[in-house]
Amino acid sequence: EPEVTQTPSHQVTQMGQEVILRCVPISNHLYFYWYRQILGQKVEFLVSFYNNEISEKSEIFDDQFSVERPDGSNFTLKIRSTKLEDSAMYFCASRAVRSGANVLTFGAGSRLTVL
Amino acid sequence: EDKVVQSPLSLVVHEGDTVTLNCSYEVTNFRSLLWYKQEKKAPTFLFMLTSSGIEKKSGRLSSILDKKELFSILNITATQTGDSAVYLCATLQGAQKLVFGQGTRLTINP
Numbered sequence: 468e469p470e471v472t473q474t475p476s477h478q479v480t481q482m483g484q485e486v487i488l489r490c491v492p493i494s495n496h497l498y499f500y501w502y503r504q505i506l507g508q509k510v511e512f513l514v515s516f517y518n519n520e521i522s523e524k525s526e527i528f529d530d531q532f533s534v535e536r537p538d539g540s541n542f543t544l545k546i547r548s549t550k551l552e553d554s555a556m557y558f559c560a561s562r563a564v565r566s567g568a569n570v571l572t573f574g575a576g577s578r579l580t581v582l
Numbered sequence: 583e584d585k586v587v588q589s590p591l592s593l594v595v596h597e598g599d600t601v602t603l604n605c606s607y608e609v610t611n612f613r614s615l616l617w618y619k620q621e622k623k624a625p626t627f628l629f630m631l632t633s634s635g636i637e638k639k640s641g642r643l644s645s646i647l648d649k650k651e652l653f654s655i656l657n658i659t660a661t662q663t664g665d666s667a668v669y670l671c672a673t674l675q676g677a678q679k680l681v682f683g684q685g686t687r688l689t690i691n692p
Contacts, residue, residue, distance in 0.1 A: 471624075498678070500678075502680070508684075509682045509683065509684050509685070510625070510670065510672075510680075510682040511682070512679045512680060512681065515678040515679065522678055523676075523678045523679060525679075556623070558624065558625070570616070570627050570630055571616075571627075571680060572627070573618075573624040573625050573626070574624055575623040575624045576623045576624060
Protein backbone atom coordinates (compact mmCIF):
# COMPACT_ATOMS: atom_id res chain seq x y z
CA GLU A 468 0.00 0.00 0.00
CA PRO A 469 1.38 3.45 -0.87
CA GLU A 470 2.65 5.43 2.08
CA VAL A 471 3.96 8.84 3.05
CA THR A 472 7.58 8.64 4.18
CA GLN A 473 9.15 11.06 6.63
CA THR A 474 12.73 11.62 7.72
CA PRO A 475 14.25 11.87 10.22
CA SER A 476 12.11 9.90 12.64
CA HIS A 477 13.63 11.82 15.54
CA GLN A 478 15.76 14.94 15.61
CA VAL A 479 17.28 16.65 18.63
CA THR A 480 18.47 20.21 18.16
CA GLN A 481 19.61 23.20 20.16
CA MET A 482 17.38 26.24 20.48
CA GLY A 483 18.07 28.70 17.69
CA GLN A 484 19.22 26.09 15.19
CA GLU A 485 17.58 25.53 11.83
CA VAL A 486 15.91 22.20 11.13
CA ILE A 487 14.55 20.70 7.95
CA LEU A 488 12.02 17.90 8.10
CA ARG A 489 11.58 15.87 4.95
CA CYS A 490 8.61 14.09 3.47
CA VAL A 491 8.03 11.99 0.39
CA PRO A 492 4.27 12.08 -0.32
CA ILE A 493 2.40 9.39 -2.22
CA SER A 494 3.47 9.66 -5.84
CA ASN A 495 0.17 10.58 -7.51
CA HIS A 496 -0.94 12.98 -4.77
CA LEU A 497 -0.87 16.69 -5.41
CA TYR A 498 -2.02 18.25 -2.10
CA PHE A 499 0.52 18.27 0.70
CA TYR A 500 0.21 19.19 4.35
CA TRP A 501 2.12 19.60 7.57
CA TYR A 502 0.48 19.04 10.94
CA ARG A 503 2.05 18.95 14.36
CA GLN A 504 1.17 17.36 17.69
CA ILE A 505 2.72 18.68 20.86
CA LEU A 506 2.94 15.91 23.45
CA GLY A 507 -0.45 15.37 25.06
CA GLN A 508 -2.21 17.90 22.85
CA LYS A 509 -4.35 17.88 19.71
CA VAL A 510 -3.06 17.39 16.20
CA GLU A 511 -2.88 20.90 14.74
CA PHE A 512 -2.91 22.08 11.14
CA LEU A 513 0.14 24.04 10.03
CA VAL A 514 0.04 24.48 6.28
CA SER A 515 -1.33 23.14 3.02
CA PHE A 516 0.49 23.26 -0.30
CA TYR A 517 -0.76 22.81 -3.83
CA ASN A 518 0.57 23.68 -7.25
CA ASN A 519 3.87 24.85 -5.80
CA GLU A 520 2.40 27.37 -3.43
CA ILE A 521 0.91 27.60 0.03
CA SER A 522 -2.88 27.41 -0.21
CA GLU A 523 -3.66 27.86 3.48
CA LYS A 524 -1.70 28.29 6.70
CA SER A 525 -2.52 28.54 10.36
CA GLU A 526 -1.50 31.16 12.91
CA ILE A 527 1.20 28.77 14.12
CA PHE A 528 2.91 28.92 10.72
CA ASP A 529 4.73 32.20 11.20
CA ASP A 530 7.82 33.63 9.51
CA GLN A 531 10.02 31.05 11.19
CA PHE A 532 8.39 28.30 9.13
CA SER A 533 8.65 27.63 5.43
CA VAL A 534 7.77 24.81 3.07
CA GLU A 535 9.26 23.80 -0.19
CA ARG A 536 8.90 21.19 -2.88
CA PRO A 537 12.46 21.24 -4.17
CA ASP A 538 11.98 18.44 -6.70
CA GLY A 539 9.27 16.11 -7.94
CA SER A 540 9.19 13.92 -4.88
CA ASN A 541 10.21 15.74 -1.69
CA PHE A 542 8.20 18.14 0.44
CA THR A 543 10.10 19.86 3.24
CA LEU A 544 9.29 21.88 6.33
CA LYS A 545 11.98 24.25 7.52
CA ILE A 546 12.05 25.89 10.92
CA ARG A 547 14.53 28.74 10.73
CA SER A 548 15.40 29.32 14.37
CA THR A 549 13.90 26.69 16.63
CA LYS A 550 12.30 27.50 19.97
CA LEU A 551 11.62 25.20 22.90
CA GLU A 552 7.91 25.28 22.09
CA ASP A 553 8.59 23.87 18.62
CA SER A 554 9.20 20.49 20.26
CA ALA A 555 6.49 18.26 18.83
CA MET A 556 5.72 15.42 16.46
CA TYR A 557 5.45 16.79 12.94
CA PHE A 558 3.24 14.86 10.54
CA CYS A 559 3.33 15.20 6.78
CA ALA A 560 0.19 14.23 4.86
CA SER A 561 -0.90 14.10 1.26
CA ARG A 562 -4.06 13.51 -0.72
CA ALA A 563 -5.08 12.95 -4.31
CA VAL A 564 -6.43 15.87 -6.26
CA ARG A 565 -9.57 14.26 -7.65
CA SER A 566 -12.86 15.57 -6.36
CA GLY A 567 -14.18 13.72 -3.31
CA ALA A 568 -10.84 12.19 -2.43
CA ASN A 569 -10.62 14.10 0.80
CA VAL A 570 -8.83 11.45 2.77
CA LEU A 571 -5.44 12.57 3.97
CA THR A 572 -2.78 9.90 4.31
CA PHE A 573 -0.34 10.66 7.11
CA GLY A 574 3.30 9.76 7.47
CA ALA A 575 4.72 8.21 10.63
CA GLY A 576 5.94 11.59 11.83
CA SER A 577 9.20 13.27 12.76
CA ARG A 578 9.71 13.90 16.44
CA LEU A 579 11.53 17.18 17.01
CA THR A 580 13.09 17.85 20.40
CA VAL A 581 14.46 21.34 20.99
CA LEU A 582 16.83 21.70 23.94
CA GLU B 583 -13.75 29.50 17.10
CA ASP B 584 -13.93 26.08 15.47
CA LYS B 585 -14.30 23.26 17.97
CA VAL B 586 -14.19 19.49 17.80
CA VAL B 587 -14.82 17.81 21.13
CA GLN B 588 -14.47 14.12 21.81
CA SER B 589 -15.73 12.13 24.74
CA PRO B 590 -14.79 10.31 26.76
CA LEU B 591 -11.13 11.33 26.85
CA SER B 592 -10.18 7.92 28.16
CA LEU B 593 -11.95 4.58 28.27
CA VAL B 594 -10.86 1.22 29.69
CA VAL B 595 -12.91 -1.87 28.92
CA HIS B 596 -12.51 -5.63 28.80
CA GLU B 597 -11.99 -7.60 25.63
CA GLY B 598 -15.32 -8.45 24.06
CA ASP B 599 -17.08 -5.32 25.26
CA THR B 600 -18.76 -2.87 22.89
CA VAL B 601 -17.68 0.77 23.02
CA THR B 602 -19.13 4.00 21.67
CA LEU B 603 -16.92 7.00 21.12
CA ASN B 604 -18.44 10.43 20.68
CA CYS B 605 -17.48 13.47 18.65
CA SER B 606 -19.30 16.79 18.54
CA TYR B 607 -18.33 19.73 16.41
CA GLU B 608 -18.95 23.40 15.81
CA VAL B 609 -17.02 24.47 12.76
CA THR B 610 -17.45 26.79 9.83
CA ASN B 611 -17.47 25.56 6.27
CA PHE B 612 -17.99 21.93 7.29
CA ARG B 613 -17.55 19.37 4.53
CA SER B 614 -16.88 15.99 6.12
CA LEU B 615 -16.06 14.30 9.38
CA LEU B 616 -13.24 11.78 9.55
CA TRP B 617 -12.22 9.19 12.10
CA TYR B 618 -8.60 8.12 12.48
CA LYS B 619 -6.90 5.53 14.67
CA GLN B 620 -3.55 6.52 16.16
CA GLU B 621 -1.50 3.71 17.65
CA LYS B 622 2.17 4.52 17.87
CA LYS B 623 2.61 7.37 15.45
CA ALA B 624 0.73 8.06 12.22
CA PRO B 625 -3.04 8.48 12.33
CA THR B 626 -4.53 5.84 10.06
CA PHE B 627 -7.81 6.49 8.29
CA LEU B 628 -10.97 4.71 9.38
CA PHE B 629 -14.03 6.51 8.00
CA MET B 630 -15.12 9.64 6.21
CA LEU B 631 -18.70 10.75 6.73
CA THR B 632 -20.37 13.41 4.64
CA SER B 633 -24.09 12.67 4.78
CA SER B 634 -26.34 12.36 7.82
CA GLY B 635 -27.83 9.05 8.83
CA ILE B 636 -25.78 6.78 6.58
CA GLU B 637 -23.85 4.25 8.62
CA LYS B 638 -20.40 3.31 7.47
CA LYS B 639 -19.13 -0.13 8.48
CA SER B 640 -15.80 -1.85 8.38
CA GLY B 641 -15.73 -5.17 10.18
CA ARG B 642 -16.44 -4.55 13.85
CA LEU B 643 -16.25 -0.78 13.45
CA SER B 644 -19.10 1.45 12.39
CA SER B 645 -19.78 5.16 12.39
CA ILE B 646 -22.61 7.55 11.72
CA LEU B 647 -22.99 11.31 11.37
CA ASP B 648 -25.81 13.59 12.50
CA LYS B 649 -25.45 16.93 10.75
CA LYS B 650 -28.47 18.42 12.48
CA GLU B 651 -27.19 17.76 16.01
CA LEU B 652 -23.55 18.14 14.89
CA PHE B 653 -22.09 14.91 16.19
CA SER B 654 -20.78 11.56 15.17
CA ILE B 655 -20.28 8.27 16.96
CA LEU B 656 -17.80 5.49 16.39
CA ASN B 657 -18.85 2.04 17.57
CA ILE B 658 -16.56 -0.90 18.08
CA THR B 659 -18.15 -4.25 18.86
CA ALA B 660 -16.47 -7.35 20.29
CA THR B 661 -13.38 -5.32 21.15
CA GLN B 662 -9.92 -6.89 20.94
CA THR B 663 -6.64 -5.84 22.53
CA GLY B 664 -5.50 -4.67 19.10
CA ASP B 665 -8.20 -2.01 19.19
CA SER B 666 -6.28 -0.22 21.93
CA ALA B 667 -5.31 3.17 20.48
CA VAL B 668 -6.18 6.84 20.47
CA TYR B 669 -9.19 7.47 18.23
CA LEU B 670 -9.20 10.88 16.58
CA CYS B 671 -12.17 12.69 15.15
CA ALA B 672 -11.55 15.52 12.68
CA THR B 673 -13.67 17.79 10.55
CA LEU B 674 -12.65 18.76 7.06
CA GLN B 675 -13.16 22.45 6.38
CA GLY B 676 -13.13 23.60 2.83
CA ALA B 677 -10.78 21.55 0.72
CA GLN B 678 -7.75 21.88 2.89
CA LYS B 679 -7.85 21.80 6.63
CA LEU B 680 -8.58 19.11 9.17
CA VAL B 681 -9.52 20.29 12.65
CA PHE B 682 -8.92 17.53 15.18
CA GLY B 683 -10.48 16.73 18.50
CA GLN B 684 -8.32 15.85 21.44
CA GLY B 685 -8.82 12.14 20.94
CA THR B 686 -10.21 9.28 23.01
CA ARG B 687 -7.63 6.92 24.48
CA LEU B 688 -9.16 3.44 24.38
CA THR B 689 -7.57 0.62 26.36
CA ILE B 690 -8.80 -2.94 25.95
CA ASN B 691 -7.78 -5.26 28.74
CA PRO B 692 -7.63 -9.01 28.12
